[in-house]
Amino acid sequence: DGGITQSPKYLFRKEGQNVTLSCEQNLNHDAMYWYRQDPGQGLRLIYYSQIVNDFQKGDIAEGYSVSREKKESFPLTVTSAQKNPTAFYLCASSILPGSSPVRGYTFGSGTRLTVV
Amino acid sequence: QQQVKQSPQSLIVQKGGISIINCAYENTAFDYFPWYQQFPGKGPALLIAIRPDVSEKKEGRFTISFNKSAKQFSLHIMDSQPGDSATYFCAASIKAAGNKLTFGGGTRVLVKP
Numbered sequence A: 001d002g003g004i005t006q007s008p009k010y011l012f013r014k015e016g017q018n019v020t021l022s023c024e025q026n027l028n029h030d031a032m033y034w035y036r037q038d039p040g041q042g043l044r045l046i047y048y049s050q051i052v053n054d055f056q057k058g059d060i061a062e063g064y065s066v067s068r069e070k071k072e073s074f075p076l077t078v079t080s081a082q083k084n085p086t087a088f089y090l091c092a093s094s095i096l097p098g099s100s101p102v103r104g105y106t107f108g109s110g111t112r113l114t115v116v
Numbered sequence B: 001q002q003q004v005k006q007s008p009q010s011l012i013v014q015k016g017g018i019s020i021i022n023c024a025y026e027n028t029a030f031d032y033f034p035w036y037q038q039f040p041g042k043g044p045a046l047l048i049a050i051r052p053d054v055s056e057k058k059e060g061r062f063t064i065s066f067n068k069s070a071k072q073f074s075l076h077i078m079d080s081q082p083g084d085s086a087t088y089f090c091a092a093s094i095k096a097a098g099n100k101l102t103f104g105g106g107t108r109v110l111v112k113p
Helices: none
Strands: A004-007 A010-013 A019-025 A031-037 A043-051 A054-057 A064-066 A076-078 A087-094 A111-115 B004-007 B010-014 B019-025 B033-038 B045-050 B056-059 B062-067 B072-077 B086-092 B107-112
Touching (some): A004 A087, A010 A019, A019 A087, A043 A064, B033 B062, B072 B086
Parallel strands (some): A010 A111, B010 B107
Antiparallel strands (some): A031 A087, A064 A076, A087 A111, B062 B072
16 A cells, blocks of 8 residues: 655654654655645645755755655654744655656645644 | 635535635746645645646536636535535646645635534
């Protein structure tokens, strides 16, 4: 059964601490994305990657970092520089929009991060 | 800078009624317009999508209407059911820009039995 797995489902962070959110996909998708969801603000793009060992900043990359060492994995680190990290984080993947008309994203179930 | 504006923020409809959600966009380079459905505590799931060369697309009870000149598109949920109660997001992307999705702010739909 193909899909995206995010872990953990819930995560608590202390002030000044870095935390890493896991995202793994077995869909053989080339592109992966991280979004942040806050109430009433929709989803905002943090980082995205279209190929292994390459990634680009999205609209709200400050205080976050990512890596893409494997096609299947795209972990997100929320650093202590992110002043308001409490949010619902969503990972997604898609095929690259080449000749195929299929362009939709597949999302994981999310990680809810809370600062304590 | 919100490139996709969605309204209303919330919507209450009776079972069997029609739910209508509207989105407006600014960037004329957008060439793909999907709608996502999200249940509490879950990730969004693709519901239906349209390209700007088509004015309407229907899949079951869900229909997208697209008005290129007005830069607007909408989702119609016919014969709304309590199971349709969820948050709906419109989005838009540009193929040449890597297919990054820009989302609207979301509409919380409640279908009353």
